[in-house]
Amino acid sequence: MAVIPLERKPLTLIERTYVPQIVAGLKTTLTHLLRPKETLEYPEQRPAIPAGYRGVPTLVKDPHGREKCVSCQLCEFVCPPKAIRITPGEIAPGAPTSHVEKAPQEFEIDMLRCIYCGMCQEVCPEEAIFLQNQFSMTGYTREEMVNNKARLYELGGTLPDQHHKWDKKKTAEEHGNDRH
């Protein structure tokens, strides 16, 4: 293959002073200095999370502080990467929420496995699991990356209840039938 040597064009005097290039550069810098900022001082500043964002899955309580999860294990069943592991349990007969009968003894979500698909939230019949705003999960060990029940409730907090299904049930139970 032929090699074609190219002659480098000699710089003009103006170009040799580098002034136009510096001015052009400063102009870009100055325009950005005056424009509104596009970056955030993460982690001090946090981005606004749009509605419907799928962050870390969490468990939520209802406004009365009752844990909404009844450990039906549908999320465990539907979870594509098998990140959820539930140990079902019974609510002790004397407890204030004993009419719900069932609650998880342990609830673990392995965040190393979770793919943030949101199917657990979609399948939940009790509206107890939500993918909320938390987007950054870090840890030094694998164990730290498994969210247990206490951590899931801490992350989830309380969300408003639309149905009050179990409250209605308890009222009916206390009220009884209009007996014959």
Added chain:
Amino acid sequence: MIAPLKPDLITVNIDGKEIAVPKGTNAIEAARLVGVDVPYYCYHPKLSVVGNCRMCLIEIGMPAVDPATKTPIMDPATGKQKINWIPRPQIGCATNASPGLHIRTNTAQIKDCREGVMEFLLVNHPLDCPICDQAGECKLQEQSTGYGRGYSRYVEQKNFKPKRTQLGPRVMLDDERCILCSRCIRFCKEVVKDDVLGFIDRGSYSTLTCFPGKALENNYSLNTVDICPVGALTSTDFRFKMRVWFLKQTNSIDTESSVGANTVVWSREGVIYRITPRPNDGVNDTWMADTGRELFKAVRAPNRLTAVKLDGLDTSLEVALNSAGAILKAAGRTVALVGSGRSSVEEHSLARKLAETLGASTHMVSRIGEGDRMLISGDRNPNVRGALVVGLIKKLPTEKLTALGGAIDTGAVTVVVSLGEDLHAAGLTAAQLAKVKIIYLGTHADTTTKAAQVVVPTLTVFEKSGTLVNQQFRLQKFAKCVPGPAGATDDLAVLAKLVVTAGGTATLGDLPNVWASLATTVAGLAAISYATLPDTGLLLDSTPFASLPFCEGETFHYQPAATTATMKV
């Protein structure tokens, strides 16, 4: 109950398909034969027909004949005999097949009926599915999907009824979920003959309850949980433990007695959660005893053996078996082998091979209890007949090993190989145990394992595959449900290696090879293999053992030969 099927076949027409069935066949069963699903709740093939759920409504009709001349009336449109349809739907469960019967299950009227029945059943049914143990195997869930309206028009307050009622030690009742099918009532009355359940109150207030002062505490109470089409009756043991859709089902055999009830073992990731009966009309119909459902708890018992021991110290299987071989070779012909009536047929055959290699005497311990005339027989060993069939023992086992004790005292026996039997419990004294060397192959620690020189942990019936011979001489197979614990080895592999180290010919300790040798060496088992053995078992020839005085009394599908003999006397 269904009357025994008569051989005279008649033709019925179901949704346009003709099928020949024995006269009197239930319409639901006949429809099942042509692949037509007739939904039902209260009907059960092994219980009486009450027809109170109204779910199995069908249209029936008979070919038209002229009342005067008895000549068929033809339909000019089709050229076939006219069918006189009954204008109103009839229940399928109480309809028996008669010659020329026509059934329609796919008309608009039937669809409407089913939707109506479903709607009424769901009126007071709570929305408990997320916390209900029946979810996933619930007839109400399945049929409301299959035949329901798909939405609810009910806006009133649902009825409140008692929840969490303890009917008995093992059964919990949720009355709100009950659809009043009365299967449990009929089961207790007709099968167990322990009439404890009934309905009180009327209409939508009807409530299932125990009669005052009574409890559902018979040993068959958990069958009511199995036949409950909804989640009204649940097992206190399995309650809230695991959802059924996670569980893997494996066919097994109940080893609590020589009845050999067919079972399904439900497990997930190596953990067994429950045992339910498997239908076998020749053995246990569709029932099993409550005691048999708890046997899986032995798998994770605290005294489970998981370490190979040589003189009380942990060692490897190889070392332990070589030492055992050395002990057996050194003992010459003073070895006794104590087989177990709980071992499988395959293990019995390898035990026999070991005994023949060593010239050892063979013993077995019997476990005699009281039979309940239903599904627990007097012989609590599940496989004594298997040992007889493969020739491990010639006569019936004894309750105490007195003969072996005498032989130990005289010094005629210096080494005892125990295949999972506690020799101390079987009547040998601590002094006698101390006098001999013991090689123990078993699953759980007991007095004998403490005295044994060599202890090899083996597998429970849930962790291995094999076959058992029940009281009817029915060869039945069980399959491995869960893997064994670390440290335990398959009984067949251990026995095969022990045969080799004791100086016998090499054998492979796996199921296909053992069956290949069984088919050639045992006359009664020729042309049988584990793989081809049907799930409902295979009756073996019992005539060679007819003279033995078996201890079993009468149970379901079993009439002891001895009773007829004594009755004559």
